Amino acid sequence: MQLRFSLKQSLKSSLLLPLAFLFAAPAVQAGGGGDLVPAPYHEEILNQISMREAEMLLNQPGVIFYDVNTLEIWGDGFIPGAIYFNVNNWKTLLPENKDTTMVFYCANRLCTSSNVAAREVMKLGYTDVRQMPDGIYGWRISGRPIERP
Numbered sequence: 001m002q003l004r005f006s007l008k009q010s011l012k013s014s015l016l017l018p019l020a021f022l023f024a025a026p027a028v029q030a031g032g033g034g035d036l037v038p039a040p041y042h043e044e045i046l047n048q049i050s051m052r053e054a055e056m057l058l059n060q061p062g063v064i065f066y067d068v069n070t071l072e073i074w075g076d077g078f079i080p081g082a083i084y085f086n087v088n089n090w091k092t093l094l095p096e097n098k099d100t101t102m103v104f105y106c107a108n109r110l111c112t113s114s115n116v117a118a119r120e121v122m123k124l125g126y127t128d129v130r131q132m133p134d135g136i137y138g139w140r141i142s143g144r145p146i147e148r149p
Contacts, residue, residue: 046118047130051142054079054103054132063101066093068113069136077146079105079139085117091124098126105132105139 049057057063058080065082067074074084083093085104095102102121106114118131132139140146 046115047128048133049103049130051132051134051138051144054105054130054139055144057101057103057130060101063103064095065103065105066114066117067136068104068106068117069111073107073136075149076136077140077148078136080145080147082147086113090117094121094124094126098124099128100126101128101130102126103130103132105135108135108137109133111135 054065058065065079066085067078067082068085069078070086071084074086078084082105085093087093102118104114104118104121106112114131114133114135118129122129134142136146
């Protein structure tokens, strides 16, 4: 008898909780409250690579790594040999040869700075531009080597 009562009570409370959320739902809205706008469309399709692929490119002759992080993140460590890219005169950091292999990365998959930088470089006519979404945090967590300034 006691078991039946607690089972009924449990079922009743498990049904009431979703109902409470259902009635509260109209007050909840997603987004920033502004007008809906179309998602950005990019002509340039990124060549995203894994950390393993990036590691295989590391120390290859003619391959350049660009770190597109903030100065604070850069100061905590970067991929060995990477060039700090988050500067006003970033175009001067690019090689003359537009077929040079370049790898861009920032903090992690939530960071879009390296996406933006890679696309801007592609717009300038560079043909072998790659982007590593896992960024420096993924690189560090995986135990791969870093350099410090």
